[in-house]
Amino acid sequence: MTKRPNILYVFADQLRYDALGCTGSTKAQTPNIDRFAREAASFSNAVVNTPVCTAYRASLLTGKHTTSHGMVINELRMNPNQRCLGHMLTDAGYNTAYIGKWHLYANELGSHYEPRNSFVPRGPHRLGFDGEWKAFNFHHENFSPPAYYHEETPDKIEHPGEYEPTVQTDQAIDFVRRAARDPDGRPFSLVLSYGPPHDPWGPDNVPERFWRMFSDVDFPNPPNYRDTDDAPYRDRWASLSDAERAELASWRRGYHAQVASLDAEFGRLMAALEGSGEAENTIVVFTSDHGEMFGAQGRRAKLIFYEEAARVPYFMRWSGQIPAGSRPDVCLSTVDILPTLAGLAGLPVADDVEGMDLSHWARGETGPEPEVALMQGCGATARWQDGHEWRAVRDKRYTYGVFRVDGKELLFDRLIDPYQQTNLAADPALAGEKIRLKAAMERWMARINDSFEASSWYRDHWTDGDRRILRSATAEFGPQAD
The missing domain is CATH 3.40.720.10 (Alkaline Phosphatase, subunit A)
Known part of the structure; x- marks a missing residue:
């Protein structure tokens, strides 16, 4: 072998x-x-x-x-x-x-x-x-x-x-x-x-x-x-x-x-x-x-x-x-x-x-590839604090993101705007791209049962109250041994 x-x-x-x-x-x-x-x-x-x-x-x-x-x-x-x-x-x-x-x-x-x-x-x-x-x-x-x-x-x-x-x-x-x-x-x-x-x-x-x-x-x-x-x-x-x-x-x-x-x-x-x-x-x-x-x-x-x-x-x-x-x-x-x-x-x-x-x-070949990369922000960096959650997707040219707290959408064409300074989410010329990216994001989220919750919801539903993970959107892991 x-x-x-x-x-x-x-x-x-x-x-x-x-x-x-x-x-x-x-x-x-x-x-x-x-x-x-x-x-x-x-x-x-x-x-x-x-x-x-x-x-x-x-x-x-x-x-x-x-x-x-x-x-x-x-x-x-x-x-x-x-x-x-x-x-x-x-x-x-x-x-x-x-x-x-x-x-x-x-x-x-x-x-x-x-x-x-x-x-x-x-x-x-x-x-x-x-x-x-x-x-x-x-x-x-x-x-x-x-x-x-x-x-x-x-x-x-x-x-x-x-x-x-x-x-x-x-x-x-x-x-x-x-x-x-x-x-x-x-x-x-x-x-x-x-x-x-x-x-x-x-x-x-x-x-x-x-x-x-x-x-x-x-x-x-x-x-x-x-x-x-x-x-x-x-x-x-x-x-x-x-x-x-x-x-x-x-x-x-x-x-x-x-x-x-x-x-x-x-x-x-x-x-x-x-x-x-x-x-x-x-x-x-x-x-x-x-x-x-x-x-x-x-x-x-x-x-x-x-x-x-x-x-x-x-x-x-x-x-x-x-x-x-x-x-x-x-x-x-x-x-x-x-x-x-x-x-x-x-x-x-x-x-x-x-x-x-x-x-x-x-290996230098072509073949199946991800349509987009799904990105997730589920709260503050290390505190259980609501108001910072977001979801986004990124493909080879565009980044689309949305914030949970108020639903604000952002769309960037990185090819012409590499520093992401112009939000094109409301631009009619990019409406088709926004629809495509948003749909791809929602398909990914549905596939993994991501319901886009507030940070405190994850604390209350997924942990033992002492910052130990017991479950996730896709699995019941069970109690943790010390």
């Missing part, structure tokens, strides 16, 4: 599509990612179904939309009674490892550094990743303290004076080298979840040499910057105070410094993979969980359907199997990742997977 391909899945936190040299930035310092992108298939219309940390991770691991896995806001505990990527890999005989941020276990808003929230015990809550584990639920500081991780106990493992992505890359390199020499010849799978370029973006959260790269670089506001927030719809995380607006240029410098630091680490990892002898038989993905608004549309952070938050780089390389080049004609979204990886590796997927296997597109 031919050995299955290894899978190396690397993703950043809050890396937007346009923050790399290979995606058009003239200020990025990303030679290693740029080189990798030239060797890979680039899904240049890739978007995130719900642009926030927890929902992305749950959709990545289940192949299901947010209202189907139930992780509608951050700081919820995912129900483990779902078949996930880790289960598939483990059952197929993969030697698995998970390194970095997890963000699927804590069921408390705040107290991020308490082991009761940051340590994920071995068992069902690791969602099938039964091999090597060097992870934490989440934090955003990159030096110890407070940066740390866990292995098999609640004890915090710190790395004083060392940059967290460097430590994680060292751990990943060590795993790859050992896995390549596996005496049983097992394929390996590693998920590496980096923290940068998530805020804070100060000089104390990135090595000095990367901060210096951008200390004198000008990062002006984009054309769609607005001095006022989209008040009826934003949550607290999307708000910008006057003091924060004054920091935007500095934040962008720190952000790009962190991106450059990740580029250096990713380069080291790719060199180690080449040196292991396993590069030819390894599917490598580099991507992100969502983007960052940085004042565009009057917002910061993510959790909105605008391009700055929802569009992400997605590069996939497998020598001899995946031809290099752009794939602009297919709208890959988070739910498609699991079935596409499974299609490439010859793995079966669960019946409740909602995404599409796009492995034929990865």
Whole structure:
């Protein structure tokens, strides 16, 4: 039997599509990612179904939309009674490892550094990743303290004076080298979840040499910057105070410094993979969980359907199997990742997977593709707070969205309006496109039983009252074991 391909899945936190040299930035310092992108298939219309940390991770691991896995806001505990990527890999005989941020276990808003929230015990809550584990639920500081991780106990493992992505890359390199020499010849799978370029973006959260790269670089506001927030719809995380607006240029410098630091680490990892002898038989993905608004549309952070938050780089390389080049004609979204990886590796997927296997597109062929990517916003980023909910769809040219609180519709033609500054929802010339996109959105929602509820409804109907998910729009998962 031919050995299955290894899978190396690397993703950043809050890396937007346009923050790399290979995606058009003239200020990025990303030679290693740029080189990798030239060797890979680039899904240049890739978007995130719900642009926030927890929902992305749950959709990545289940192949299901947010209202189907139930992780509608951050700081919820995912129900483990779902078949996930880790289960598939483990059952197929993969030697698995998970390194970095997890963000699927804590069921408390705040107290991020308490082991009761940051340590994920071995068992069902690791969602099938039964091999090597060097992870934490989440934090955003990159030096110890407070940066740390866990292995098999609640004890915090710190790395004083060392940059967290460097430590994680060292751990990943060590795993790859050992896995390549596996005496049983097992394929390996590693998920590496980096923290940068998530805020804070100060000089104390990135090595000095990367901060210096951008200390004198000008990062002006984009054309769609607005001095006022989209008040009826934003949550607290999307708000910008006057003091924060004054920091935007500095934040962008720190952000790009962190991106450059990740580029250096990713380069080291790719060199180690080449040196292991396993590069030819390894599917490598580099991507992100969502983007960052940085004042565009009057917002910061993510959790909105605008391009700055929802569009992400997605590069996939497998020598001899995946031809290099752009794939602009297919709208890959988070739910498609699991079935596409499974299609490439010859793995079966669960019946409740909602995404599409796009492995034929990865291989440079044409064939079935999603008409649109469904995007969902189910509340505030991490609080049970009504008034921020939205639904949207995105195809290769248009984005259509609607807010629940007042039914306001937005339609953007990104081909002629890439900064999404002109709302065409009331334009008679685009009435047909609006009808088409709205109908596609409603078909998707009906298919997955998405009834577009207020955020508090999900709290009252899907949780145990203590931020643990019991059910979703498509399933009764049952009680969670601690």
